[in-house]
Amino acid sequence: MSPLFFVHIPKTAGTSFRLGAERLFGKEKVVYDYGKDSDATSPVTRDFLYGETVDAWGFAKACHRHSVAMMAGHVPIARFVSLAGVGNSVTFLRDPLQRIASDYAHFVRHYGYQGTFREFYSLPVMHNRQSSFLTGMNLEAVGMVGMTECYAESLKLINARYDIEIPQREDNRGKVHLGDVHDISEKDRVELTRLNRRDIALYNNARHLFDQRLSLFHKGQPYSHACLIEVNSRQVAGWAWWEGDDDSPVEVEVWINNHHVGNAVAVEHRPGLCRLRVPRGGYIGFSRPVDLKPGDQVQCRIAKTGQWFPTQPRQVPSPGK
Template sequence: MGAEKYFSSERIVYDYGKNSDTTSALVKAYLYGDAPDSWQFRQALLAEKADMIGGHVRIGRFVSLLGVGSTITFLREPLQRVASEYAHFVRHNGYKGSFKEFYSDPKMHNRQLKALQGVNTEAIGLIGLTERYPESLEMLNKHFGINIPRREDNQGKPKLNAQHQLDKEDVAALKRLNKRDIALYQHATALFESRYAMFKSDQPWAHARLVEASTKRVSGWAWWAGENNSDEPLDIEVWVNDELAGSVRAVELRPELCRLLPPRGGHVGFHLPVKLSAGDRVQCRVTSTGQRFPPTPRRVVEPAKS
């Protein structure tokens, strides 16, 4: 893969599971041994001066050791991803079942969402899209100050953008079984388009999330992406129905984020007391760049009655 060409395979640590021949000896020794020790693994990783950890693991496995800002993932259109994984299981794992049997297994539902469970997409250092691989690689290289070349080695189709052909019955079933993955992908795509537009205009990107838009307050968190001055707090504008409702600085502690090792020790939160009504449209903006989050305004809903 391109990363191996850039870093060399000796500088990449792999985790593809305990029984995989691809999994690095360092991972097997510290994470799959008789007494797994993640912190000692981190120390060994630093001692080895590894440049990258790669593999098919859930995001929570390493995020608290190395930080969410150093984490990248690629998402894929969910239906095509299931079809691709089925082809992989048939080709490499000797799977004998039908496609329908494969995708009907609950373990195969919403796999991308499960892999990212516990971490908001807005916080992840970089989310690339398989369908937008060249643009994803552009941003990845800029984000980390590296120059990984474009390659398309690990694929089961002649071209990366080729589509698996699915019949209508399978499409309907896959959409029903993977609703949460589809919603995740749509949200990630909106974030990607926003970030890429900022990237092309040479504007810094902020990891930012609107957490709450209630009838009494607006709150969230925001920090600069890794290639920028990450300790500089962000000034945030709160817009309601396309009118500026107020401004606030993102300097409050968000304890739930601390395990992700965000900048400023987790002091990246903000809140603005404001009286809103059900149906109001709320969106925030980074004052210095105009970056909007979420990508489309959120509607205020009626508070639940006790």
């Protein structure tokens, strides 16, 4: 099994998660990449990724030789997803406004930042930070996306998905408990919302997916990584695969304006996803010819479990849009 890849987005309970992983796997089995100048970055990472020659494959082979159980760091998902596989990639997301308030408190507390909260969140580098870590990735493909506000439930899902037992911790917090809320004025809330629209949309989608996954878990039903990619007047298309080791093809129902119009089986090749090391050698795509008009509402459902995707129907666009 490839090691887990933990995309540690700052102030999303990531420190609690990685230290819990250290306790389970052993510190020597967790490899970090927090940048060239960080003391937390592991020697093997420095040797292969920050030396004169950058050798990502050599890094992966070294991790394999040492039976590394998890790679982690403040790095974008593109950093290691092709080495670990998207199914072994894990991250946490947090309410964007609460996350940036926590980040500000962290900078004041640990780095002596003396600017105002507004000055801090107005810095372009602070805008849509969670989205920046997941650039180019469909959230539906990521192995597990936990929610900081539901940390215990997230950990339960992660442990069940990967058959591990990472213990629950609460480390590096600015508040007494992970669920505590930072006070944000209405004026700041309005401006933060304007500056972080991508993060807010990402978080809302992640929350819907998480609730759906948790519901299936409680019912003892499998979760499907599934995404509707194309909707036009002639066809609908997307991809789907089962989480875990089940590589049987996924049967997808196609619904138009709340009516079931037929099924498709996800067995078509999607070579563009192979770099993510998706299951079935990339044969996870589906498509179905349809006759649609602008304004029609399209949604799909996993035939076996009733899991809807996307979580809200997609509308057929008008020509030229």
